[in-house]
Amino acid sequence: MSQSRDKSGGLKLIEIEGGPRTHSGHRGLDHEEPLIFEQGAPESTGVDLPEVGDFTDRLGGLARQGPTGLPGLSEPEVVRHFVRISRDNHAIDMAMYPLGSCTMKHNPRLNEKVARLAGLAEVHPLQPPETAQGALELIDTLAHWLITLTGMPAVAMSPAAGAHGELCGMMCIRAALDARGESRQVVLVPESAHGTNPATAAMCGYRVEAIAADPRGRVDVAALAERLGPDVAGVMLTNPNTCGLFESDIVEIARLVHAAGGYFYCDGANFNAIMGRVRPGDLGIDCMHINLHKTFSTPHGGGGPGSGPVVLSEALAPFAPRPYVIREGDGFRLVESEHDPADDGRAFGRLKGFHGQMGMFIRALTYMMSHGADGLRQAAEDAVLNANYVRAGLEDVMSLPFPGPCMHEVLFDDASLKDTGVTTLDLAKAMIDEGVHPMTMYFPLVVHGAMLIEPTDSESKASLDEFIALMRGLMADAAAGDVDRFEGAPFHAPRRRLDETRAARQPVLRWRPPAPAEAAE
Amino acid sequence: MRYLPHNEGERAAMLAAIGVGGIDDLYVDVPEDVRLDALIDLPAHQGELEVERAIAGLAAKNMSAATSPFFIGAGAYRHHVPASADHLIQRSEFLTAYTPYQPEVSQGTLKALFEFQTQVAMITGMDVANASMYDGATSTAEAVLMAARVTRRKRAVLSGGLHPQYRDVVQTMLRYTEFSADGAAVDFAGDEDLAALIDDDTACVVVQNPDVFGRLRDLSPLAEAAHAKGALLVAVVNEIVSLGAVVPPGDMGADIVAAEGQSLGNPLTFGGPHLGLFACRDKHVRQMPGRLCGETVDAAGRRGFVLTLSTREQHIRREKATSNICTSSGLCGLAFTIHLALLGDVGFRHLARLNHARAVALADRLAALPGVEVVNESFFNEFTLRLSRDAGEVVSALAAAGVLGGVPAARLFPGEAAAANLLILATTETVSDGDVDRLEAGLKEVLS
Numbered sequence: 001m002s003q004s005r006d007k008s009g010g011l012k013l014i015e016i017e018g019g020p021r022t023h024s025g026h027r028g029l030d031h032e033e034p035l036i037f038e039q040g041a042p043e044s045t046g047v048d049l050p051e052v053g054d055f056t057d058r059l060g061g062l063a064r065q066g067p068t069g070l071p072g073l074s075e076p077e078v079v080r081h082f083v084r085i086s087r088d089n090h091a092i093d094m095a096m097y098p099l100g101s102c103t104m105k106h107n108p109r110l111n112e113k114v115a116r117l118a119g120l121a122e123v124h125p126l127q128p129p130e131t132a133q134g135a136l137e138l139i140d141t142l143a144h145w146l147i148t149l150t151g152m153p154a155v156a157m158s159p160a161a162g163a164h165g166e167l168c169g170m171m172c173i174r175a176a177l178d179a180r181g182e183s184r185q186v187v188l189v190p191e192s193a194h195g196t197n198p199a200t201a202a203m204c205g206y207r208v209e210a211i212a213a214d215p216r217g218r219v220d221v222a223a224l225a226e227r228l229g230p231d232v233a234g235v236m237l238t239n240p241n242t243c244g245l246f247e248s249d250i251v252e253i254a255r256l257v258h259a260a261g262g263y264f265y266c267d268g269a270n271f272n273a274i275m276g277r278v279r280p281g282d283l284g285i286d287c288m289h290i291n292l293h294k295t296f297s298t299p300h301g302g303g304g305p306g307s308g309p310v311v312l313s314e315a316l317a318p319f320a321p322r323p324y325v326i327r328e329g330d331g332f333r334l335v336e337s338e339h340d341p342a343d344d345g346r347a348f349g350r351l352k353g354f355h356g357q358m359g360m361f362i363r364a365l366t367y368m369m370s371h372g373a374d375g376l377r378q379a380a381e382d383a384v385l386n387a388n389y390v391r392a393g394l395e396d397v398m399s400l401p402f403p404g405p406c407m408h409e410v411l412f413d414d415a416s417l418k419d420t421g422v423t424t425l426d427l428a429k430a431m432i433d434e435g436v437h438p439m440t441m442y443f444p445l446v447v448h449g450a451m452l453i454e455p456t457d458s459e460s461k462a463s464l465d466e467f468i469a470l471m472r473g474l475m476a477d478a479a480a481g482d483v484d485r486f487e488g489a490p491f492h493a494p495r496r497r498l499d500e501t502r503a504a505r506q507p508v509l510r511w512r513p514p515a516p517a518e519a520a521e
Numbered sequence: 522m523r524y525l526p527h528n529e530g531e532r533a534a535m536l537a538a539i540g541v542g543g544i545d546d547l548y549v550d551v552p553e554d555v556r557l558d559a560l561i562d563l564p565a566h567q568g569e570l571e572v573e574r575a576i577a578g579l580a581a582k583n584m585s586a587a588t589s590p591f592f593i594g595a596g597a598y599r600h601h602v603p604a605s606a607d608h609l610i611q612r613s614e615f616l617t618a619y620t621p622y623q624p625e626v627s628q629g630t631l632k633a634l635f636e637f638q639t640q641v642a643m644i645t646g647m648d649v650a651n652a653s654m655y656d657g658a659t660s661t662a663e664a665v666l667m668a669a670r671v672t673r674r675k676r677a678v679l680s681g682g683l684h685p686q687y688r689d690v691v692q693t694m695l696r697y698t699e700f701s702a703d704g705a706a707v708d709f710a711g712d713e714d715l716a717a718l719i720d721d722d723t724a725c726v727v728v729q730n731p732d733v734f735g736r737l738r739d740l741s742p743l744a745e746a747a748h749a750k751g752a753l754l755v756a757v758v759n760e761i762v763s764l765g766a767v768v769p770p771g772d773m774g775a776d777i778v779a780a781e782g783q784s785l786g787n788p789l790t791f792g793g794p795h796l797g798l799f800a801c802r803d804k805h806v807r808q809m810p811g812r813l814c815g816e817t818v819d820a821a822g823r824r825g826f827v828l829t830l831s832t833r834e835q836h837i838r839r840e841k842a843t844s845n846i847c848t849s850s851g852l853c854g855l856a857f858t859i860h861l862a863l864l865g866d867v868g869f870r871h872l873a874r875l876n877h878a879r880a881v882a883l884a885d886r887l888a889a890l891p892g893v894e895v896v897n898e899s900f901f902n903e904f905t906l907r908l909s910r911d912a913g914e915v916v917s918a919l920a921a922a923g924v925l926g927g928v929p930a931a932r933l934f935p936g937e938a939a940a941a942n943l944l945i946l947a948t949t950e951t952v953s954d955g956d957v958d959r960l961e962a963g964l965k966e967v968l969s
Contacts, residue, residue, distance in 0.1 A: 046863035052878045060737045060899025069643045072865030086614035088628035093613035118587035119580025125792030126928045134582030135791045160655035161848040199835035199845035205697040208840045246550035282555040301852025302630035303620040305794030339935035349693030353658035353686045354792025372566030375522040392539045405547045460526035493625040496820035503817035503829040510639040
């Protein structure tokens with residue numbers, strides 16, 4: 001309810017819903033903004049460039065003939081457009097974003113500031129290495145932090161994101177097996193794994209087989225031991241796993257995999273729960289990617305860029321891709337090719353152009369230096385504390401498939417919604433109306449109607465208390481049979497539910513100019 | 522620690538609410554013998570001032586294009602990024618949002634992606650583009666894999682004018698698949714005959730325009746030759762600004778365009794993050810890798826946008842997905858979209874013409890120097906010089922004189938004797954007349 005004045009000057013309570021239809025189509029601060037292609041004029045521009053005099057082109061007869069079709073807008077029009085559409089996004093800076101497995105923690109602005117220093121942002125990857133010693137030192141320093149935190153002997157820095165890091169790690173495994181003269185065909189992956197794990201294994205030519213989970217939500221060690229054999233190249237396991245649980249038998253799993261001659265890939269997407277508390281190197285793993293955009297808070301930016309360095313065991317390190325940084329004399333150098341005398345020819349190849357996601361390296365190192373060894377450990381502990389606080393606050397009204405302490409995220413299933421007529425999806429959309437971003441839903445696949453909540457270390461106790469209260473309220477509404485507020489949700493978002501089926505059946509993937517007849521009207 | 526909200530009292534209250542005595546009780550699943558009691562041997566936390574000073578110290582050890590005459594390209598180009606573009610991408614709503622999995626509260630990101638896809642399709646002359654890949658090199662590798670799926674063939678032919686890092690990435694990504702990519706010999710002379718390499722098992726021909734030496738070529742005859750044998754043409758563009766001046770690959774018969782979009786909106790940052798662009802024809806869209814944004818309506822009938830055709834992707838299809846890619850280059854794509862929105866058709870073509878004009882003037886000036894020969898007959902904003910001595914030594918000498926003067930071809934093609942004296946030089950709108958004077962003077966001195 002809100003207030004307005006009645007004729008006598010007093011306040012009259014009114015319903016918040018509805019209100020008059022507006023002439024503009026806007027609703028107060030909520031603007032209906034057209035696409036850039038529906039604005040401006042072809043001859044307009046938002047830049048001023050120096051005039052170009054007449055000259056004879058040297059384009060080899062390939063000069064562009066027609067216009068591009070791009071719209072022309074002035075700078076104020078462009079700025080207003082992007083400011084307006086930005087306001088239709090949920091963001092960490094606005095409210096809680098407990099998207100499990102995605103680690104939506106605070107993005108410090110210092111990281112953005114230093115990434116824009118001209119001495120870093122305006123350095124070319126192919127300028128002479130002697131003119132880029134600071135850049136190479138920064139990569140080397142970050143590498144030192146990563147191998148120290150993980151207790152692993154080496155790190156490959158170039159992968160551009162988590163899935164790219166998985167590819168790097170699995171290619172190292174394939175190269176190491178090839179070097180041993182072995183052609184193993186199978187990679188074992190738990191059903192709870194991120195979809196990128198099986199997709200990556202397939203790109204390395206492996207057949208993927210599922211590993212069963214035990215009733216505690218961990219790998220069934222007996223079943224794994226049974227399946228391991230001379231055809232198994234390796235195991236890909238997320239730890240802490242996607243149910244938010246630490247794989248308590250991980251040391252034994254590593255021993256079994258190695259005894260069978262395979263390698264152990266650890267998906268490090270959830271390293272943020274254990275940094276400073278456990279070193280993956282002490283667990284017996286062979287490689288693990290680290291999502292700098294999750295654990296070390298380089299921003300997600302609406303879908304990247306990420307960065308996925310991979311820490312490697314002694315057995316896999318020789319096969320890491322080029323390029324890599326080495327120390328030489330007082331300085332640093334890049335090894336970029338098999339022709340370099342420092343290279344022994346065992347690298348499996350190159351994974352991307354240039355040397356890695358430097359902009360993300362700068363931000364991640366800034367984050368790590370800001371926290372220090374003490375702060376990183378505290379951040380892990382607070383992430384775990386927060387998830388367990390949410391668990392404790394909700395476990396009497398929501399269904400916990402795997403009881404007991406969790407790590408940095410807590411997994412619920414939809415048993416508590418049974419017979420209410422409300423689904424996981426409905427509950428997620430109702431959370432939008434409550435001002436928070438929904439949790440990850442329907443993942444992992446091992447429980448029914450999964451809801452994976454990751455508060456992160458950035459949430460205050462007050463914020464968590466508010467979240468627990470709103471979730472309890474929604475669960476009470478569901479139990480009371482108030483289905484309408486769920487099925488219609490969200491009511492208070494820039495859009496109501498969107499028709500995803502229509503989008504897939506009749507794909508419209510770009511704007512096109514209106515048909516000529518229509519345009520002539 | 523300024524980023525962690527709890528105080529000790531709150532932590533204690535929360536532990537009590539959970540019903541445990543201490544934080545260690547929440548780590549009970551970690552085997553005892555691997556638990557760390559002591560802090561890891563790394564420095565302790567520091568304030569903003571100290572961290573900024575440390576990072577700035579590293580930055581100060583680099584020579585920057587902001588303060589040195591700068592002529593380096595070879596796949597990453599320094600253009601002026603409008604202040605408003607960099608400002609807008611730092612808005613919280615864009616910077617601190619995730620992939621738009623909940624479209625009702627992600628219309629800002631989704632609308633920008635729809636505009637991005639449309640812009641990429643428009644400037645490349647293609648039907649449809651995805652929401653971005655990691656970079657131009659990985660886009661190229663994904664294009665080869667897609668061509669193999671579309672044609673059900675196993676072999677790609679790579680031009681000898683392809684950026685060698687792109688070639689290496691393609692060959693690495695195919696290394697453990699059933700597919701292979703044969704690189705033609707490095708095309709120093711610009712006379713390779715790729716059509717002759719196409720056979721009935723060729724999935725695609727991959728050709729870069731302008732090529733790594735800066736030369737332009739008409740792709741149409743190659744497209745015809747490929748299509749005649751049932752193969753696809755993959756066109757690679759690593760200087761996207763060139764499309765403001767040059768016939769787009771879509772108009773020359775390309776089936777897939779893989780490109781690097783860094784030039785618009787994004788700084789060099791020592792090579793990453795950059796922006797992979799990927800465009801194709803409508804008929805192949807279901808074989809495309811990566812995310813796609815599509816238009817739809819909401820329950821109230823209003824236009825809205827969602828991620829779509831996700832049955833191609835790893836989170837649904839797992840080991841049968843078209844690619845393992847998940848996170849791509851969202852924010853770099855937003856910077857690209859804002860920069861291109863500011864340019865518009867007029868500005869984009871003007872910018873390209875300006876770059877080309879500068880390059881023509883630079884080539885003419887340097888050609889007059891003794892010991893310098895311009896190799897290219899055609900180029901956009903980058904061309905190759907044949908010098909009278911080793912180009913690596915020349916670049917080092919120029920750097921010592923404060924000029925970042927291009928990329929020695931031998932750095933890109935180590936082990937190729939023919940590369941020794943070749944220098945690849947780029948120029949853009951950011952290069953001043955004074956910068957050119959210093960390059961000219963430096964070259965004159967080094968080559969005398």
